[in-house]
Amino acid sequence: MATAAIEEASGKVVIKNIGLLLSGDIDQPILQSDTIVVMDGIITAVGRFKELDTEGAKTTIDVRQTCVAPGLIDSHVHPVFGDWTPRQNQIGWIDSTMNGGVTTMVSAGEVHLPGRPKDIVGLKALAITAQRAFSNFRPGGVKVIAGAPIIEKGMTEHDFEELASAGVTLLGEVGLGSVKAGYEAKEMVAWARKHGIQSTIHTGGPSIPGSGLIDKDVVLEADADVIGHINGGHTSLSEAHVCELCEKSSRAIEIVHNGNERVAIAAAKAALELKCPHRVILGTDGPAGSGVQPLGILRMVALLSSLANIPAELVFCFATGNTARIRNLNCGLIEVGRAADFVFMDRAQHTAGRTLLESVQLGDIPGIGMVMIDGLVRCHRSRNTPPATEIPVIVH
Ligand SMILES: [Zn+2]
Numbered sequence: 001m002a003t004a005a006i007e008e009a010s011g012k013v014v015i016k017n018i019g020l021l022l023s024g025d026i027d028q029p030i031l032q033s034d035t036i037v038v039m040d041g042i043i044t045a046v047g048r049f050k051e052l053d054t055e056g057a058k059t060t061i062d063v064r065q066t067c068v069a070p071g072l073i074d075s076h077v078h079p080v081f082g083d084w085t086p087r088q089n090q091i092g093w094i095d096s097t098m099n100g101g102v103t104t105m106v107s108a109g110e111v112h113l114p115g116r117p118k119d120i121v122g123l124k125a126l127a128i129t130a131q132r133a134f135s136n137f138r139p140g141g142v143k144v145i146a147g148a149p150i151i152e153k154g155m156t157e158h159d160f161e162e163l164a165s166a167g168v169t170l171l172g173e174v175g176l177g178s179v180k181a182g183y184e185a186k187e188m189v190a191w192a193r194k195h196g197i198q199s200t201i202h203t204g205g206p207s208i209p210g211s212g213l214i215d216k217d218v219v220l221e222a223d224a225d226v227i228g229h230i231n232g233g234h235t236s237l238s239e240a241h242v243c244e245l246c247e248k249s250s251r252a253i254e255i256v257h258n259g260n261e262r263v264a265i266a267a268a269k270a271a272l273e274l275k276c277p278h279r280v281i282l283g284t285d286g287p288a289g290s291g292v293q294p295l296g297i298l299r300m301v302a303l304l305s306s307l308a309n310i311p312a313e314l315v316f317c318f319a320t321g322n323t324a325r326i327r328n329l330n331c332g333l334i335e336v337g338r339a340a341d342f343v344f345m346d347r348a349q350h351t352a353g354r355t356l357l358e359s360v361q362l363g364d365i366p367g368i369g370m371v372m373i374d375g376l377v378r379c380h381r382s383r384n385t386p387p388a389t390e391i392p393v394i395v396h
Contacts, residue, residue: 010375011058013038013340015392016049019065020356022313024321024333026278029313031334036068038340041374046334059377063344063392066369067356070320070332071103071341072297076200076229076256076283079105079146080113081130083139085287087112093287095140096294099384101343103373104331106323107134107146108200108228109172112287116150118177120159123149128166135167141373143331143341148172148200151179157191164195173228175202175214182221189224198327199224200254203245205235208289216241220248226281226326229256230267233285236260246270251279252326255318257296258285261303268308268318277314281323294384298365306363313357344370348386367391 014037021031035052037045045052054060074097080086083094094105110116110130117123131147138144148170149163171192174185189199201224202214216237219227230242230253237245242263246253253271255264271280284296293299297319305312324332331339345366346356353359356366367388371378381391 009040010038010340011040012056013375014054014057014060015068015342016054016060016062017065018063018068020067021334022067022069022316023335024070024317024324026314026317026322029317036334038375041340041376043334043336043338043340045336060395061370061392062395064390066344066346066388066390066392067366069316069343069345070334071343071371071373072101072319073323073329073332074102074105074283074297075226075254075281075323075327076108076285077105078109078112078285078287079107079130079134079144080110081133082137085112085292086114087287088291090287090292093292093294094142094144096292096384098140098142098371099368099379099382100295100298101345101368101371102142102297103341103343103371104143104145104329106327107144107148107170107172108283108285109148109150109176110146111150111172111176118152120152120155123152124159124163127163127168131167141376141378143373145170145329150177151188153178153184155188160188160191160195160197164197169197171197171199173200173202174222174224175218176211180212180214180218182218185218185222185224189222193225198226200226200228202228202233203230204232204237204259207233216245219245223249224251226252226254228254229259229283229285231255231259231261231263233259233288234290236263239263239266242267243270246274252281253279254281254283255300255304256283256285257293257300258288258290264300264303265308268304268310272310278322278325280318281326282319295365298385302360302363302365305360311357312360315360340372340375342372343368344372344392346388346390349389
């Protein structure tokens with residue numbers, strides 16, 4: 001169900017009897033706490049139930065010894081308007097993705113808008129409109145950070161200054177417009193950065209007819225903040241070039257569902273070998289030619305944990321705290337002052353794994369029992385994941 005952004009405040013919420021608390025922090029992925037206290041959508045305390053002030057809660061949730069993690073962040077989506085995507089003419093894809101544990105999405109450009117303007121005033125107007133529209137309207141409660149212009153030849157520093165002062169914080173994938181040469185992209189990325197706008201570059205072969213190749217030399221020269229879909233979207237650079245990007249650049253390594261899975265595994269392994277797991281972030285790149293993937297982030301977590309042999313608790317950080325830090329979002333970590341955006345999970349019924357983390361390491365996705373955004377329950381048992389063995393209950 002689509003819901004508007006402006007709603008009642010959550011009041012005091014106590015989340016107790018947590019069996020496993022994943023922090024989102026790659027330096028300490030598991031917390032030894034069993035309770036979270038929330039006030040009006042913000043985490044105010046994390047600790048042991050007996051030591052916290054849990055009196056007077058408007059809502060108390062008994063997690064029944066299952067897992068709580070920060071809401072998942074999809075670092076790479078292509079929204080258009082509302083909860084509709086013209087790419088596959090699908091309605092409700094964002095709400096469906098919330099049922100996959102995603103509480104925040106970051107736009108890599110509203111590129112699927114039919115008749116998308118490519119002149120400079122038009123592309124700026126679209127970005128500002130998308131930014132406004134998604135900050136006023138949250139499908140399923142999901143925070144969609146949108147308004148990501150596709151840069152075109154002829155833009156000047158003044159255009160970036162104007163976008164920034166209008167509230168635009170992101171560039172859409174560099175390379176999807178007419179700016180495809182490294183030297184041109186580099187200048188515009190630097191203007192964007194100077195004015196506080198974060199950039200992402202398309203990496204790899206053309207995504208659909210009409211787009212083009214961005215090779216490793218262009219990625220290195222442009223020096224965007226995020227190496228967008230380093231494993232291709234869909235077509236990847238060679239494994240050797242992807243590993244070279246991980247080594248020579250210090251920018252974020254974004255791995256997506258809608259890319260090459262073999263190279264996804266290689267990129268994650270390279271980041272670990274280079275001792276920079278904090279750079280890895282996950283996205284779906286949906287909606288796309290491959291469709292919408294409501295469980296795409298969970299599927300990436302299971303893929304990387306099971307086939308790149310990375311402990312599941314670390315891979316969850318790729319989809320939460322790493323992305324929040326790199327993208328300056330006030331979510332993604334279980335700590336005081338952060339947004340109360342959570343996904344409640346348990347091992348799926350009849351998985352071979354004895355615990356949630358073991359099940360993910362064996363390649364299964366977890367079952368979601370509840371999703372909370374800003375302290376408000378957005379769904380109970382997910383309609384999309386396999387059923388969780390245990391689910392949280394609202395005790396009052
Ligand atoms: Zn792309």
